[in-house]
Amino acid sequence: xxxxxxxxxxxxxxxxxxxxxxxxxxxxxxxxxxxxxxxxxxxxxxxxxxxxxxxxxxxxxxxxxxxxxxxxxxxxxxxxxxxxxxxxxxxxxxxxxxxxxxxxxxxxxxxxxxxxxxxxxxxxxxxxxxxxxxxxxxxxxxxxxxxxxxxxxxxxxxxxxxxxxxxxxxxxxxxxxxxxxxxxxxxxxxxxxxxxxxxxxxxxxxxxxxxxxxxxxxxxxxxxxxxxxxxxxxxxxxxxxxxxxx
Amino acid sequence: xxxxxxxxxxxxxxxxxxxxxxxxxxxxxxxxxxxxxxxxxxxxxxxxxxxxxxxxxxxxxxxxxxxxxxxxxxxxxxxxxxxxxxxxxxxxxxxxxxxxxxxxxxxxxxxxxxxxxxxxxxxxxxxxxxxxxxxxxxxxxxxxxxxxxxxxxxxxxxxxxxxxxxxxxxxxxxxxxxxxxxxxxxxxxxxxxxxxxxxxxxxxxxxxxxxxxxxxxxxxxxxxxxxxxxxxxxxxxxxxxxxxxxxxxxxxxxxxxxxxxxx
Numbered sequence: 001x002x003x004x005x006x007x008x009x010x011x012x013x014x015x016x017x018x019x020x021x022x023x024x025x026x027x028x029x030x031x032x033x034x035x036x037x038x039x040x041x042x043x044x045x046x047x048x049x050x051x052x053x054x055x056x057x058x059x060x061x062x063x064x065x066x067x068x069x070x071x072x073x074x075x076x077x078x079x080x081x082x083x084x085x086x087x088x089x090x091x092x093x094x095x096x097x098x099x100x101x102x103x104x105x106x107x108x109x110x111x112x113x114x115x116x117x118x119x120x121x122x123x124x125x126x127x128x129x130x131x132x133x134x135x136x137x138x139x140x141x142x143x144x145x146x147x148x149x150x151x152x153x154x155x156x157x158x159x160x161x162x163x164x165x166x167x168x169x170x171x172x173x174x175x176x177x178x179x180x181x182x183x184x185x186x187x188x189x190x191x192x193x194x195x196x197x198x199x200x201x202x203x204x205x206x207x208x209x210x211x212x213x214x215x216x217x218x219x220x221x222x223x224x225x226x227x228x229x230x231x232x233x234x235x236x237x238x239x240x241x242x243x244x245x246x
Numbered sequence: 247x248x249x250x251x252x253x254x255x256x257x258x259x260x261x262x263x264x265x266x267x268x269x270x271x272x273x274x275x276x277x278x279x280x281x282x283x284x285x286x287x288x289x290x291x292x293x294x295x296x297x298x299x300x301x302x303x304x305x306x307x308x309x310x311x312x313x314x315x316x317x318x319x320x321x322x323x324x325x326x327x328x329x330x331x332x333x334x335x336x337x338x339x340x341x342x343x344x345x346x347x348x349x350x351x352x353x354x355x356x357x358x359x360x361x362x363x364x365x366x367x368x369x370x371x372x373x374x375x376x377x378x379x380x381x382x383x384x385x386x387x388x389x390x391x392x393x394x395x396x397x398x399x400x401x402x403x404x405x406x407x408x409x410x411x412x413x414x415x416x417x418x419x420x421x422x423x424x425x426x427x428x429x430x431x432x433x434x435x436x437x438x439x440x441x442x443x444x445x446x447x448x449x450x451x452x453x454x455x456x457x458x459x460x461x462x463x464x465x466x467x468x469x470x471x472x473x474x475x476x477x478x479x480x481x482x483x484x485x486x487x488x489x490x491x492x493x494x495x496x497x498x499x500x501x502x503x504x505x506x507x508x509x
Binding site: 195 | 345348352461463468471474479480485486489490494
């Protein structure tokens, strides 16, 4: 293991990777990366590399889970064994079970669930490389994959964490900051509805610090939201042009 | 099925809350009656029973010797597990933990862990080799809503009630001496759960309310009054202002309960 750095923020107020406290890591998003899936997206945020794939609406399996008035959303967040320093067992951990649940609940309010009764929509999130903030980057990619699958949504869902390292409230924690910092506050939201659909925290924050962290995370979400929309356009504007040529 | 009946009641519940009232007559920020007993299971190292209205939780703690995690070689280990016992609700089934019980256990765990309630440094016997492992087992015996607050309260109460064996280390051998010492605690987190109905926030949702709420938000408050853990649940959302409203309610409610419990 690497030596623990003494300070996570230097004298100039810069972080381990040279970012300012309110600066995001570079975010790269791509839509339509898995040919077999109905919708898919890939995200890189810092060293995070995460794939999201959507299948559905399709037949419910097992059948008894079917709902008569709306679709059933299923979500599986999973980390590849090679995605972290020490090999992670491929069997789902309790952490992954919990994250699958909260991610599903962050996406559900965006989807018009009542449009597809007696069906199921599967969302799969595979973390290929983890670098802190995987649930957030996973949500950002999963929302794009849902949109790519043509599922009607109230808004895209976008997520970003804020937190506290040393004594500073910072945006978008990387792995070391996540592990050695004082607090981590992941937030997912639908920016156009001003709606927070995922909120968790661990660590220790005063109420003032908590408000500051949530507001900072919301700002971060809005910045990534712009990248998200560009990524969708990049795929579909391209397709429209091809059609026009034909 | 219970959920069908409740969906018929959805409108009634929502209209009442819109007017600042609730089915069981409580105000929006009232808890149901809370009863707490400690030391009810003699075989356990510590135990507690909590009644929150009709929700009933028993927590037992056990302490064993085990290995520390490689990244914290000088610290004892905390393990929280939750069982949604099938006798507690027609909706519960026997079997391996499902996502609801895993989430419940992890929220209780997070409050205790992040507030540093257990002084884990004092649970180290031999650095890197032998430490005490504290098992906290949450048993849900009747489900009438807000399992989180009832479980978290019972868990901390059980930890406060936990005794561990006296021991001494001789040539790497652990010898148990007579008598007991209390489990070293440094903090006593209190969780407060709120449910959202439209633009209204209610405290301590009952099962009927949980089945029709938009979403819930839980905050754990430590001895200093700071926030140490948060979990949003349910397939709805909160506006940022509602999140801050919940934070304020949580702070006030935790303070109130802390005073009553004298924690």
